[in-house]
Amino acid sequence: xxxxxxxxxxxxxxxxxxxxxxxxxxxxxxxxxxxxxxxxxxxxxxxxxxxxxxxxxxxxxxxxxxxxxxxxxxxxxxxxxxxxxxxxxxxxxxxxxxxxxxxxxxxxxxxxxxxxxxxxxxxxxxxxxxxxxxxxxxxxxxxxxxxxxxxxxxxxxxxxxxxxxxxxxxxxxxxxxxxxxxxxxxxxxxxxxxxxxxxxxxxxxxxxxxxxxxxxxxxxxxxxxxxxxxxxxxxxxxxxxxxxxxxxxxxxxxxxxxxxxxxxxxxxxxxxxxxxxxxxxxxxxxxxxxxxxxxxxxxxxxxxxxxxxxxxxxxxxxxxxxxxxxxxxxxxxxxxxxxxxxxxxxxxxxxxxxxxxxxxxxxxxxxxxxxxxxxxxxxxxxxxxxxxxxxxxxxxxxxxxxxxxxxxxxxxxxxxxxxxxxxxxxxxxxxxxxxxxxxxxxxxxxxxxxxxxxxxxxxxxxxxxxxxxxxxxxxxxxxxxxxxxxxxxxxxxxxxxxxxxxxxxxxxxxxxxxxxxxxxxxxxxxxxxxxxxxxxxxxxxxxxxxxxxxxxxxxxxxxxxxxx
Amino acid sequence: xxxxxxxxxxxxxxxxxxxxxxxxxxxxxxxxxxxxxxxxxxxxxxxxxxxxxxxxxxxxxxxxxxxxxxxxxxxxxxxxxxxxxxxxxxxxxxxxxxxxxxxxxxxxxxxx
Numbered sequence: 001x002x003x004x005x006x007x008x009x010x011x012x013x014x015x016x017x018x019x020x021x022x023x024x025x026x027x028x029x030x031x032x033x034x035x036x037x038x039x040x041x042x043x044x045x046x047x048x049x050x051x052x053x054x055x056x057x058x059x060x061x062x063x064x065x066x067x068x069x070x071x072x073x074x075x076x077x078x079x080x081x082x083x084x085x086x087x088x089x090x091x092x093x094x095x096x097x098x099x100x101x102x103x104x105x106x107x108x109x110x111x112x113x114x115x116x117x118x119x120x121x122x123x124x125x126x127x128x129x130x131x132x133x134x135x136x137x138x139x140x141x142x143x144x145x146x147x148x149x150x151x152x153x154x155x156x157x158x159x160x161x162x163x164x165x166x167x168x169x170x171x172x173x174x175x176x177x178x179x180x181x182x183x184x185x186x187x188x189x190x191x192x193x194x195x196x197x198x199x200x201x202x203x204x205x206x207x208x209x210x211x212x213x214x215x216x217x218x219x220x221x222x223x224x225x226x227x228x229x230x231x232x233x234x235x236x237x238x239x240x241x242x243x244x245x246x247x248x249x250x251x252x253x254x255x256x257x258x259x260x261x262x263x264x265x266x267x268x269x270x271x272x273x274x275x276x277x278x279x280x281x282x283x284x285x286x287x288x289x290x291x292x293x294x295x296x297x298x299x300x301x302x303x304x305x306x307x308x309x310x311x312x313x314x315x316x317x318x319x320x321x322x323x324x325x326x327x328x329x330x331x332x333x334x335x336x337x338x339x340x341x342x343x344x345x346x347x348x349x350x351x352x353x354x355x356x357x358x359x360x361x362x363x364x365x366x367x368x369x370x371x372x373x374x375x376x377x378x379x380x381x382x383x384x385x386x387x388x389x390x391x392x393x394x395x396x397x398x399x400x401x402x403x404x405x406x407x408x409x410x411x412x413x414x415x416x417x418x419x420x421x422x423x424x425x426x427x428x429x430x431x432x433x434x435x436x437x438x439x440x441x442x443x444x445x446x447x448x449x450x451x452x453x454x455x456x457x458x459x460x461x462x463x464x465x466x467x468x469x470x471x472x473x474x475x476x477x478x479x480x481x482x483x484x485x486x487x488x489x490x491x492x493x494x495x496x497x498x499x500x501x502x503x504x505x506x507x508x509x510x511x512x513x514x515x516x517x518x519x520x521x522x523x524x525x526x527x528x529x530x531x532x533x534x535x536x537x538x539x540x541x542x543x544x545x546x547x548x549x550x551x552x553x554x555x556x557x558x559x560x561x562x563x564x
Numbered sequence: 565x566x567x568x569x570x571x572x573x574x575x576x577x578x579x580x581x582x583x584x585x586x587x588x589x590x591x592x593x594x595x596x597x598x599x600x601x602x603x604x605x606x607x608x609x610x611x612x613x614x615x616x617x618x619x620x621x622x623x624x625x626x627x628x629x630x631x632x633x634x635x636x637x638x639x640x641x642x643x644x645x646x647x648x649x650x651x652x653x654x655x656x657x658x659x660x661x662x663x664x665x666x667x668x669x670x671x672x673x674x675x676x
Contacts, residue, residue, distance in 0.1 A: 008621075009624060010592070010625070011591060011595065011629060015577065015581070015628055018584060018588075019580055022580060053621075082623075104624065105628075
C-alpha cells in the first residue's frame with residue numbers, strides 16, 4: 001500500500017518509514033506541511049500519516065486541504081501526536097482525521113491500525129466497484145423499462161378513455177403495477193370499457209396487459225360480443241400467465257342505440273350503476289373467478305344487462321381503492337365506498353369526489369396498491385372515426401362481387417355470433433371500411449330482430465320498464481339455451497355498381513312473422529326493438545316478405561359519398 | 565553514564581533500521597545539535613512557546629533513539645514552557661548540552 005508520512009522530525013520520520021517499509025508498504029516521506037501537500041498530489045497515497053506539529057502548515061491544516069481538494073476516492077488520515085490531552089486528540093478527528101497514534105510510535109499498534117485501515121480501504125474499493133456495476137445495471141434497466149413502456153403504451157393504449165362521458169383515475173405507472181383501463185367505441189356506436197387488475201406488481205403483472213389489450217381492441221373493432229372476447233382473453237391468459245398471476249376484470253358494453261348496458265364482473269369489487277333519476281345505486285357483484293384461472297372448458301361468461309340512459313352512470317373500481325388503508329391500517333372498505341357514492345349521487349364528477357374522500361381517509365399513509373376508478377355516463381351516439389382508406393381507392397378489392405350466406409339452426413343460434421364473421425368477410429373489400437359502423441348496425445339489428453322477435457318470439461315492449469328489461473334478457477338467455485329447432489338464414493349479396501356497390505341483406509327466420517303493415521305504419525313506438533326508423537335511415541330500402549318472416553334490406557354505397 | 569541510553573530501545577532500532585542505523589543516528593545527532601543551538605538563543609521571557617516546541621521536538625526524537633536522560637530533561641523544560649512557568653534556574657542549557665554530548669559519544673562508540 002502507498003503511504004505518505006509527513007513529519008518534520010527526521011528521526012521520527014526515518015524510523016517510522018523503515019518500520020512501514022519492513023511491513024511491505026511503499027513509503028513516501030514529506031518533511032513539512034507544504035511538502036506533504038505536494039507529495040500527496042504527486043503520489044496519490046492510499047493512506048496518510050500526519051504529524052500534528054509541523055512548521056508552515058501544521059497537520060490539521062494539511063488534513064483539511066487534502067481532504068477538500070482531493071477528488072479521489074476515500075483515503076484515511078492518521079495523525080501522529082505526542083499531545084495527550086483529550087481536546088488535542090479530538091481536534092485530530094475534527095480536522096478530518098480518521099484516527100490518531102500517540103508518539104513515541106509503538107510498532108505493534110501502528111501495524112494494527114494500518115492493517116485495519118487497509119481492510120476498510122479494500123472494502124471501499126469493493127463498494128465503489130459494486131456501485132459502479134449497480135449504476136450500470138440500473139441505467140440499463142431504466143433504458144429497458146423506457147423501451148418497454150413505449151411498447152406497452154402502443155399496444156395497451158387508452159383508446160377513447162378521454163371521451164367526455166368518462167372520468168377516471170389511473171396512476172401513470174399503473175401498467176407496471178398491473179392495472180389496465182381500456183375503452184373503445186363499438187362498431188355500431190356506444191362504448192366498450194374494461195378495467196382489469198392483474199395480481200402482483202411489476203413485469204409479471206404487466207405481461208398479461210399485452211395480450212389482454214390486443215384482444216380487447218382487436219375483437220371490439222371486429223364486433224365480437226363480450227362473451228366471445230372474454231372467452232378468447234381467458235384462453236390466452238390461462239396459457240400465458242404464470243401460476244398465481246390472474247386478472248380481475250370488469251367489462252362493460254354501453255349500447256347507445258338500445259340504451260342498454262351489459263356488464264360482466266369477474267373477481268373485481270362491486271361495480272355501481274347509478275340512476276340519477278331515482279337516486280338509487282345498483283351493485284353488480286362479481287359472478288365469476290378472475291381470468292387466467294379456469295381452463296377454457298370450464299370457463300363461462302354470463303353477462304347482466306341493465307337499462308342505461310342519460311340518467312345513468314356506472315362506476316367501476318379495482319381493489320386498490322377498497323383496500324386503501326389509513327394510518328391505523330383500517331381499510332376504506334366497500335361500505336364506506338357505497339356511502340360515499342350515495343353522498344355524491346348528484347355530482348358531475350363522482351370520480352373526483354371519491355378520490356378526494358380516499359385521500360382524506362388515507363391521510364399521509366403510503367398506498368401499496370394502485371387506485372383505479374372509472375366513471376362512465378351515457379355516450380352520445382358516436383360512431384368510430386372513419387377509417388381513411390387511402391389505398392386501392394379506385395380498384396375495387398376483396399368481396400366486391402360475392403354472396404355470403406350462413407344458415408344457423410337450433411343450438412348454434414345461442415352459441416355462435418355470426419356478425420363478426422360477416423363483417424370481417426365484407427370488409428375484405430377495402431372500400432367498405434368507411435361503412436363499417438353502418439353495415440355493422442344494419443346487420444346486427446336485422447339479425448337480432450330475426451333471433452329475438454322471430455325465432456324466440458319475444459316482445460320488445462317488455463323492455464319498457466326496468467323490471468321488464470331484466471326479464472326480457474333473462475327470457476332471451478333461457479330461450480337460447482332451450483332452443484332445439486328454429487333457424488335464421490342470413491345472406492348478404494354484394495355486387496358492384498357503376499359508382500360503388502350494392503349490399504342486399506336477406507334474412508329469413510323460423511318465427512311466426514308479424515303484422516308488417518301495422519308496424520310500419522305505427523313507426524317506432526310499439527315495435528321499437530325492430531329499430532325500423534334507424535334501419536330506414538341507414539338503408540335505401542327495406543322490404544318485409546312472407547308475412548314478416550323474411551326481410552330484405554338494400555344498402556347502396558358510392559365511392560364519392562363517404563359517410564361521416 | 566549508565567542512565568544515558570536505553571539499550572533495549574537501541575537494540576530494537578538496530579533490528580528495524582539494519583544498514584541505515586548509522587544514517588539515522590547521524591541524522592539525529594546533526595538535527596539535535598542544530599535544535600539545541602537554536603534553543604540556546606531563545607529568550608526565556610518572551611518566547612516560551614518556541615521553547616516548548618523545540619523541547620518537545622528534541623524530547624520526541626531523542627526518546628525514539630533511546631537517548632533517555634537527555635530526553636527526560638527536555639520533557640521537564642517542555643512542560644514548564646508549555647505552562648508558561650519556565651524560570652532561569654530550570655532552563656538548564658549547560659546541563660542539556662552536557663547530557664547530549666555524553667549520549668553522542670556513547671552512540672558513536674557503540675553504533676558507528
